[in-house]
Amino acid sequence: IDVTRYPDIADLYVAADAMVTDYSSVMFDFALTGRPIVFYAYDLDRFRDEIRGFYFDLLPEAPGPVVRHEDELVEALLHHEPELWAGRYAAFRARYGCLEDGHATDRVLDRLGLG
Numbered sequence: 816i817d818v819t820r821y822p823d824i825a826d827l828y829v830a831a832d833a834m835v836t837d838y839s840s841v842m843f844d845f846a847l848t849g850r851p852i853v854f855y856a857y858d859l860d861r862f863r864d865e866i867r868g869f870y871f872d873l874l875p876e877a878p879g880p881v882v883r884h885e886d887e888l889v890e891a892l893l894h895h896e897p898e899l900w901a902g903r904y905a906a907f908r909a910r911y912g913c914l915e916d917g918h919a920t921d922r923v924l925d926r927l928g929l930g
Contacts, residue, residue, distance in 0.1 A: 833892060838862060838869065842878075843911050846904070852879040853891045859883060878907035 818827055824841060828834075833851040836842055842852055854877050856862075863869060874881055879900050880891045897904075914922075924930035 833895065835888065835892070838873065846878055846908050847912050847915050849904075849908075851895050851897065851900075852877075853888060853895075854879060854881040855883075855888050856881050857883050876903070876907060876910075878904040 821827060824844075828845055828848055831845075831848075831850065833853065834841065834845045835853050835855050836845075837855055837858075842854075845852055854873065856873070858866075859873075859881070863873075880887075882888050882891050921930055
């Protein structure tokens with residue numbers, strides 16, 4: 816199902832069993848669900864070297880398989896092996912989602928002396 820034009824991506828996070836993305840920042844939000852992420856990076860070299868690059872090195876940090884061809888994408892989705900990605904997934908969540916604990920407003924209020 817192509818959900819490109821769906822108005823609220825948060826609804827899709829809840830409904831999805833897995834996410835297929837390219838280099839979108841949705842990876843950071845979806846990683847909080849703990850569900851599988853597959854990176855369909857058909858243009859990885861061009862995007863990295865010519866278009867705009869990355870803020871981090873995707874290949875060693877991706878919390879799921881990075882595939883470049885449709886057959887690899889299908890294989891990754893059909894034969895997902897979470898145990899292969901558990902360590903990298905945990906490291907990714909620890910690095911990029913460590914403050915997503917439901918208490919961000921509390922920390923801001925405390926910092927401002929209002930908590």
